[in-house]
Amino acid sequence: MKDLLLTEDQRDALQEMMNISMGQAAKSLAQLIDVQITLSIPTINEASPDDLVEILNHSDDTWYARQSFLGQIKGEVLSLISKEGCDAMAELMDYDKPLCDAQTQELILELTNILSGACLSGLSSQLELKSNLNMPTLFNSLTNGKPNYNWATVLLVEVCFSIESFSFNARVVICLEENSIVALKASLDALLS
Numbered sequence: 001m002k003d004l005l006l007t008e009d010q011r012d013a014l015q016e017m018m019n020i021s022m023g024q025a026a027k028s029l030a031q032l033i034d035v036q037i038t039l040s041i042p043t044i045n046e047a048s049p050d051d052l053v054e055i056l057n058h059s060d061d062t063w064y065a066r067q068s069f070l071g072q073i074k075g076e077v078l079s080l081i082s083k084e085g086c087d088a089m090a091e092l093m094d095y096d097k098p099l100c101d102a103q104t105q106e107l108i109l110e111l112t113n114i115l116s117g118a119c120l121s122g123l124s125s126q127l128e129l130k131s132n133l134n135m136p137t138l139f140n141s142l143t144n145g146k147p148n149y150n151w152a153t154v155l156l157v158e159v160c161f162s163i164e165s166f167s168f169n170a171r172v173v174i175c176l177e178e179n180s181i182v183a184l185k186a187s188l189d190a191l192l193s
Contacts, residue, residue, distance in 0.1 A: 021122025
C-alpha cells in the first residue's frame with residue numbers, strides 16, 4: 001500500500017477516535033449478548049480498489065455486509081463476520097438452531113447494524129460531521145466479481161472484534177472516498193489546533 005494521506009498527528013488522532021467509536025460498538029454488542037468482547041487497535045491504511053478487492057477475497061468462510069453512508073463524509077462500512085462466529089452469535093442471541101437462510105441473513109444484518117452504526121456514529125459525532133447510514137445489504141465477494149469503483153484511493157480504517165470463548169471474529173472496515181478524506185483531514189486539523 002502507498003504512503004498514508006494523513007500526517008502522523010492526524011493518523012494518531014483518528015486512531016484514538018476510532019478506538020473510542022469501536023469501543024462503543026463493542027459495548028453495544030456486549031450488552032446485547034452479555035459477554036466480554038475484545039477489540040484490536042484500529043489500523044488506518046491507504047488502499048487502491050485492487051487492495052480492497054484483495055481484502056474482501058480472503059476466504060469463503062466469511063459473511064460480508066456493506067452499508068453506504070452519505071453526508072459531509074461518505075463511503076461504505078464493510079462488515080466481515082466469520083461463519084463460525086455467526087453460529088456462535090446465534091447461540092448467544094438465543095436463535096433456534098440450525099439457522100435457516102432467512103435467520104442467518106437477519107443475524108448478519110443485525111450484527112452489521114450494531115457494529116457499523118456505533119462505529120460510524122461515534123466517529124461522526126467526534127468529528128462533528130454529519131453522516132447518514134443506509135440499511136445494510138449482504139454481498140458475496142467471491143461471486144460478485146471485481147467491483148467498478150470510481151476512485152483511485154480510499155482510506156481504510158479497520159478493527160477486529162473477537163470473543164475468544166465463542167470463536168466469534170468480525171472485522172469492520174470503513175472506506176472513505178478521496179473527497180471525504182479531504183473533509184476528514186480538515187476536521188482533524190481543526191481538532192488538533
